[in-house]
Amino acid sequence: MVEIAILGYGVVGSGVAEVIRRNHDSIKRRAGKEIRVKKILDIRDFPDSPDRELITKDPDEVFSDPSISVVVETIGGTGAAREFTQRALEAGKHVVTSNKELVAAYGPQLLNLAREKGVYYLFEASVGGGIPIIRPLARCLAANELYEITGVLNGTTNYILTKMEKENMDFEEALKEAQRNGYAEANPAADVEGHDACRKIAILSSVAYNEFVDYREIYTEGISNISAADISYARAMESSIKLVAFSRKTPKGVLARVTPALVPKGHPLYNVEGVFNGIMVKGNAVGETMFFGQGAGKLPTASAVVADVIDVVKHDGSGIGFLTMGEKAGRLVDINEDTGRYFVRLKSKDLSKTRELVLKLYGDVKQVEPTGAPGAGGGYGVQNEFAFVTPVAQELEHMQKLSDILQAGSVFEAAAKIRVLDK
C-alpha cells in the first residue's frame, strides 16, 4: 500500500480524493498497489466532507510522516504551494501537481531539486485538465524533434467566445454567463487577459523544446476587446475567433505568443468549442497530432493528477525518467519579427478614399462584409467600415502600414486587428 497526502482541499484536491475512492479497484490494478489518502492539509474546516477525518491543519503531520511517500499539491499559486513543494521534495517525497503558476515560474528549479533527491515532480494536470499532453510531449513523441505547438488552452475564454458566436452575446453578457456557470472567476483577469494560457504555453514549450520559456516574456493579448461585430465578420469568413497560444522553435530562439485569432473552418482547432481545449503539436517525424478534451473541471483535472500518482507508484525507486523543462531561460524571438496575416477593420469617414488607400498599401485585398447575425451590417454599427485581411508580412510592417493609414485622414479608428491563423 502507498499512502499519499493532498495539500489543498479545493476543487481539484477534493476531486483527487474522489477519483481515488471511486476508481479504487482499477487504480490498484494499474498501479500494482493500493493507493490510500492518509492526510489532507488545509487551513479550512470541512465538517460535511466525506474526507473530514483526514483533514489536518498541521503541515508536520504530512512532512514528518515517513509513511507518506507521495504528496499531491493542489493549493495553486506560488506562495505556500512553493514552500510545501520544496519541503516535500527535500523530505524525499514525490510531488504531483496541477499548479501551472508554480510550474511556469519555478519548474526547472523544482525539477532539479527532485532529481537531486531522487524523487519525481510531475505536472500532467497543469495544462489541458484531463487531456494527456505533458507525457505525450515528453515520451510518446520522444522520437521527434518537436517544433510547433498551437493550442486553445483556456476553457473560460473559449466558453465566452463560443457563447458570443453561437448566441450572439456581446463580451460582457457572455462573461457574466460564464461567471454564473462557474466557468469564470469573480475576477476574470487571469483567464480573460490571457495570463493562464500564457503560463500553459510556456510549460508546454519548455517540455517540448527542452529549453525553458519564461512566461513573463511571452507576448500576451486577451479577448476583452473582441466585439460582437468581430464575431459577425468572422462568421462571414467561415472562421471562429479563439484565444490561441502559439509557439515555434526557430534557429533564433522560441517564438511565442498568446492572442485572439481567426481560426478558419477546416483548421483542426476550429471545432474546439466551449470549455474544451485543443492542442496541436508538430514534430519532424509524426507530422501533426492533436489532443482534445475537457481542459478544466474537477474530475478531468483530478484524473490527470491521479494518473501521475499511479505512474509514481508503479515506478517508485526505479525511474519514470525525469521530466525536463530546460536548464536556463532560452531567448525568445522579438515579437516584432513575427510574421502573419491580420484581419483589420477600419472605421472610415470616407469609404472610397479608405478603399483606395488600403489597395495602394496592401495590394489587391478583398473587402469583407459581416454576415449571419441579426442586424449585422446595421445593428453592429459597421456601416462605415472597410474590413479586410492583409497579406502575410512582418509585425513591424503591419504596424507601419496601419500607422500610415491612420495618419492619412480618411480613417478615424482601427476597430479591430486580429491575427488570422494559418495552418
Next chain:
Amino acid sequence: MVEIAILGYGVVGSGVAEVIRRNHDSIKRRAGKEIRVKKILDIRDFPDSPDRELITKDPDEVFSDPSISVVVETIGGTGAAREFTQRALEAGKHVVTSNKELVAAYGPQLLNLAREKGVYYLFEASVGGGIPIIRPLARCLAANELYEITGVLNGTTNYILTKMEKENMDFEEALKEAQRNGYAEANPAADVEGHDACRKIAILSSVAYNEFVDYREIYTEGISNISAADISYARAMESSIKLVAFSRKTPKGVLARVTPALVPKGHPLYNVEGVFNGIMVKGNAVGETMFFGQGAGKLPTASAVVADVIDVVKHDGSGIGFLTMGEKAGRLVDINEDTGRYFVRLKSKDLSKTRELVLKLYGDVKQVEPTGAPGAGGGYGVQNEFAFVTPVAQELEHMQKLSDILQAGSVFEAAAKIRVLDK
C-alpha cells in the same frame, strides 16, 4: 549505448532506421543513452539503401547476439513475425512492434511471455500510426474507468470517403486514386472491408478495458457499398460518412462494431479527413478526450516505434509497467442487441404508398432529399426513393421493420442502411 535490431526493412522498418539517424541527438538526450541500429533482418537485398551494411539474412546474427537488447518487429502478419517475436522474447530481448495483426491475434500470449522473461512487448505503433494512443490509454488515463472508444482508425478508407465527398468521385474512382497515391494496396480488401479497423479497435478495447476483445468476433462491415448518392444524402444532412470503429464496455460484456456511419457536423470526428485518424475515448473522470493525427505513413508510424524504443532504453531492467490486454477473451455483446439509428434509402415503385408505410412503422420521420452534388436528385437516380432516418431502436427491430417494408410490395430495394453516429 544500446544496440537494437530491426526485423523487416519495409516502409516502417526503414522509417525506424531513418528516424533514429535523423533525430540522433534528441533521442540520445531523451533516452539517456545512444541508440544504434546494429542489424537489420530481411530476406531481400537493398543495394542502394543507406542501411545496406547492416542488413543480414541470417536470424542468428540477431537472436544470438547478446549485445542486441531491443528488437523492432516491422515484418507484419502472423507468420515469421510471430516466430521471431517469440524467439526474441525468449532470448530476453525487448520487442517493439507496429504489427497490428500479431498484436490483435496473439497480444495476450506475447505479453505473458514478455512478463515471464522480464522484458517488454510494446506496440504503440500498431494503432493510429504516430498518434500517441496506447500509452495514453494505459497510463495517462489510468485514473479512469474507460468505457467507450469511437475511432476513425483506417486512413485508406477515410481517404476514399473524403475524395468521394469533396470531389464527387464514386467509390471505384476514389479507390483507384488512393492506389495511385500509395494509400491503398493493390488488393485493398483489408482496408476497404474494415478488417484493419477491426483489429485496431480490438487492440484499443483490450488495453482500455483490460479484457481481451477477439477481433474475429467483432461485427465488421466495409465501405465498398457506399455510393455517391449516399454521400449526397449525407451532405444534405450536414454529415460525413466515415468508417467508424466503436466499442463500449457494458455490464453484459464489450459491445464492438466496425461500420460505415453518418457522422454529424459538430461531432469531434466530423473533421477527421483524408488519411488522418481520430480516436475519441470516454472515461468516468476525464469525460471525453480525442486524439488526432496521421494514422499511417512511414515516418509517423516509425516515430511511434522509436518512442517505444526510447521508453525501453530509459527503463531497462526497472519497469515501465507491463501493458495488459486482459488474460482471456471477454464475451462480446450480441450485435443484435445493439441499439441506434439508421439512415435508410428505399427504392420505391409507389412513393406515396411507401411514405405511408414508413410513417406507420416508424412514426413521424422526415424525408431526406439529397443535395449539393452536380446532378443530385437526377444524376444519381434517386428520383424514386424515399430516404429517412429511423428513430433509435434495437438492431433486431430495425431488421424486422425493414423486412416488413420489403414484403409490403411498394419497395423493391433498400438501397442503403447506414448507421447514424450519435454523440
